[in-house]
Amino acid sequence: LRFSVMAFRLKFYIQFALIVSVILSSLHYYLKVKDYRFSPRFIRSMGEKYAGRSPSVYVKSIMTDLSASTAGPIIPPESWGVLDILKGRTAVHRQKKLSNEKSTVWLSVNLGGIQGRIHFFHLSWSEYLALVGVPMKSIGSSSLHWMNQSCTVLSGSLQRHRTEESFEHEHFEPGKHVRFGVFENYIVEISEDTWLLCYGRGLTMASFLYCFLGWISQADFFSPILMLSIALYSLLIDIANYSLQFYHRFF
Numbered sequence: 001l002r003f004s005v006m007a008f009r010l011k012f013y014i015q016f017a018l019i020v021s022v023i024l025s026s027l028h029y030y031l032k033v034k035d036y037r038f039s040p041r042f043i044r045s046m047g048e049k050y051a052g053r054s055p056s057v058y059v060k061s062i063m064t065d066l067s068a069s070t071a072g073p074i075i076p077p078e079s080w081g082v083l084d085i086l087k088g089r090t091a092v093h094r095q096k097k098l099s100n101e102k103s104t105v106w107l108s109v110n111l112g113g114i115q116g117r118i119h120f121f122h123l124s125w126s127e128y129l130a131l132v133g134v135p136m137k138s139i140g141s142s143s144l145h146w147m148n149q150s151c152t153v154l155s156g157s158l159q160r161h162r163t164e165e166s167f168e169h170e171h172f173e174p175g176k177h178v179r180f181g182v183f184e185n186y187i188v189e190i191s192e193d194t195w196l197l198c199y200g201r202g203l204t205m206a207s208f209l210y211c212f213l214g215w216i217s218q219a220d221f222f223s224p225i226l227m228l229s230i231a232l233y234s235l236l237i238d239i240a241n242y243s244l245q246f247y248h249r250f251f
Helices: 002-033 040-050 055-068 083-087 091-095 204-217 222-250
Strands: 107-111 114-123 127-134 138-141 147-155 158-162 170-172 177-180 186-190 194-202
Touching: 040 055, 040 147, 040 194, 055 114, 055 127, 055 147, 055 194, 083 222, 107 204, 107 222, 114 138, 114 186, 114 222, 170 177, 204 222
Parallel strands: none
Antiparallel strands: 107 114, 114 127, 127 194, 138 186, 147 177, 147 194, 158 170, 158 186
């Protein structure tokens, strides 16, 4: 009887491992071949364009370039996502605040010990584009993510080195690009008043937990709600955009 129970459990574990392996392999293949909204080359060229300029122009200038591109709709700078509906913030109301930099929505983040703030231009389950600001010198870990990420240093500087290799480090000044591959972990040091334009492709939803743990550790319960609201808003924008494209193509 004991042997039968052990054989049943072993069979269950093997079947479970095979199912998980198939799901992960299928997801990895889909993320590799799917079409993405933004071109990494376009994002890098935009980062190089604004490197060294005043941080006060970043959001408005990047929004202007994104709106002029063929990337499709993006998140308005002052949008709280679907929470706008609860707050009664209409598109007309937001338009009146476009020229006010203080109206831009920022999320405070603690990423592996690095304290900063982040503004999303786009956020979906497989892709994100964001402006990251670090007001004070910070040292932390980039952690493991199921994403390929590239950040352009707009101002300040960034240093990093691989945790499993030597202590030789790389230094990045404004205009330089920092790449973080899938499941690559680095120790990162960011100088004060550093701004980064970051773009990532992969399973961004898996990294939400990484952000949530940082917020919960600081007893910040509003930021995860706001992030989910913005992510849902971005998803609705995508659905509306794809539906419109489908309609114009077949009708």
